[in-house]
Amino acid sequence: MLNLRLPTIETDQFILRPIQVEDAKDMFEYAGDAENLQFVWFPRHSGPESSKKSIEDFFLTRVDRGIPEAYCVVIKPEMKMIGTVDVHTVRFGDVGEIGYIINKRYWNRGIVSEAVQILISVMFHHCGFSRIEIQHNAENIGSGRVIEKAGFIKEGTYRKRKYEPELGHRSDYHFYAINLDDKIVEERYSKEHYENTIRTKIRP
DSSP: OOOOOOOOEEOSSEEEEEOOGGGHHHHHHHHTOTTTTTTOSSOOOOSHHHHHHHIIIIITTTGGGTOOOOEEEEETTTTEEEEEEEEEEEETTTEEEEEEEEOGGGTTSSHHHHHHHHHHHHIIIIIOOSEEEEEEETTOHHHHHHHHHTTOEEEEEEEEEEEETTTTEEEEEEEEEEETTSHHHHHHSOHHHIIIIIGGGBOO
């Protein structure tokens, strides 16, 4: 059975903690920005109240739906919520699909890469997942780099999977995964690594 409650983790750059309603204003800063939403699957938010409703209806209902709490990224030292990195779908009991979005003001700083790699360790060794999946729009080269840097193995491409309003056409999506028994887990995401590295960053 999965552990759906997540620990708060602090690194030199940011804090990962479960999202809360009070994050709505910061969420709207990126969720209401068309450039930020070019490759995501949710519609543009119309205002902070729209973001608040999204948090209440989509994020805070996760545990009740058998999905782990959603992590948000709180940048230091501003202590501003700048995005989410989370499990949004659970299949077959122990397979989780993850996604992420970050405020464009904080792109290209290695924040997403670090957060995704922490999430992978938490999913395997705290939550109890056996497989982690992720996909990205084939035109989103930056996201592809984050995924490959994390050690995900490409398993295929969904051709013309989704119509992208911001792009005006249907896009291909590349699909990746890491299994608990993959070599990359032993090399970079082992139980020992989680205990000696990730757990030391957990805040009380």
